Amino acid sequence: MEDAVSDWLGSLADKSEKTVSTNREILDPLLDEIGRKTILRDLQADDVITGADCHRRD
Amino acid sequence: MRDTRAALERVITYAQARNLVGRNVAALIKSPPGKASGRPSKALTVARAVAVLKAAEEDRLAAYVILSLQVGVRMEEARALQWDHVDLEGNPLDADPPVPPHGPSGGPYGRTGMSRQSSPAALWRCHSGP
Numbered sequence: 001m002e003d004a005v006s007d008w009l010g011s012l013a014d015k016s017e018k019t020v021s022t023n024r025e026i027l028d029p030l031l032d033e034i035g036r037k038t039i040l041r042d043l044q045a046d047d048v049i050t051g052a053d054c055h056r057r058d
Numbered sequence: 059m060r061d062t063r064a065a066l067e068r069v070i071t072y073a074q075a076r077n078l079v080g081r082n083v084a085a086l087i088k089s090p091p092g093k094a095s096g097r098p099s100k101a102l103t104v105a106r107a108v109a110v111l112k113a114a115e116e117d118r119l120a121a122y123v124i125l126s127l128q129v130g131v132r133m134e135e136a137r138a139l140q141w142d143h144v145d146l147e148g149n150p151l152d153a154d155p156p157v158p159p160h161g162p163s164g165g166p167y168g169r170t171g172m173s174r175q176s177s178p179a180a181l182w183r184c185h186s187g188p
Binding site (some may be wrong): 026030040 | 062063065066073078083084
């Protein structure tokens with residue numbers, strides 16, 4: 001997951017620094033919840049719901 | 059949560075395009091609805107904007123008020139205008155509404171908070187008459 005996020009953020013080279021940092025800040029806590037080392041192919045919808053819910057409560 | 063899910067969906071879409079993952083699980087999730095009512099708009103309605111324009115007609119700052127309302131320029135932008143910026147030759151009623159190409163803050167209806175109804179084009183039509 002961490003690599004996938006990093007790859008995507010790296011693809012935003014044409015976007016402003018603010019856009020990239022905002023997306024990083026949005027995704028960082030989610031990565032903590034669903035696990036940075038989680039394999040992208042193994043990610044389930046429930047993981048996303050749980051991760052996003054935890055993020056929302058923080 | 060909506061922003062988080064949307065960002066994650068973009069991450070996975072990017073990975074999908076590179077055959078790193080088969081399906082986008084973030085796209086399968088519905089975001090919970092937001093609050094039923096957001097912050098009330100502070101934008102002028104057309105009626106109020108027209109009332110301001112009419113009230114300003116006799117004022118020495120009329121041109122400043124009219125320009126600011128119809129174009130949506132900020133105060134500091136309007137104050138910086140000089141006479142040589144003004145086209146005194148043409149008939150303004152023959153011209154298109156004086157809308158900057160992308161609005162002063164980049165949006166098609168001018169600065170954030172300007173309602174569609176009181177967009178420069180709508181005001182122009184109301185204030186100029188039929």
